[in-house]
Amino acid sequence: MKTCALVAALILSLWRLDHVNGDLEAERQSHAVTAKERDGWKTAAEAAQKDATAQAENARLCLDREAQAAKHAAERAAIMRQAVPRPRTDTEKGQVVDDETRNRVAIRLNRPL
Numbered sequence: 001m002k003t004c005a006l007v008a009a010l011i012l013s014l015w016r017l018d019h020v021n022g023d024l025e026a027e028r029q030s031h032a033v034t035a036k037e038r039d040g041w042k043t044a045a046e047a048a049q050k051d052a053t054a055q056a057e058n059a060r061l062c063l064d065r066e067a068q069a070a071k072h073a074a075e076r077a078a079i080m081r082q083a084v085p086r087p088r089t090d091t092e093k094g095q096v097v098d099d100e101t102r103n104r105v106a107i108r109l110n111r112p113l
Helices: 002-082 099-109
Strands: none
8 A cells, every 4th residue: 555655646746747847848938939029129129229319319410400500590681681782982893793703602692591
């Protein structure tokens, strides 16, 4: 009877050990899948972070350009407000630039932002 009980206990322990090992292996496989998914999400998050950083830099540069354009527009407007036309003197009539040059400069200064 003792032998039968020992054999039964041994079989039960081996079955339980096999069952525990099976559970452990299932947990390891599940962990491997989770780790692989985590790595995929990490890669996606890093790519999204790079994209967000690039977009933030683009926005900053755009705002800098807009501020610079507003400053230039204000400077041009101030110059135009202060400009007072006057007739040319006799000595200036021969010293001013030709119309073509003056027009090219005016087009350059008046170009759109």
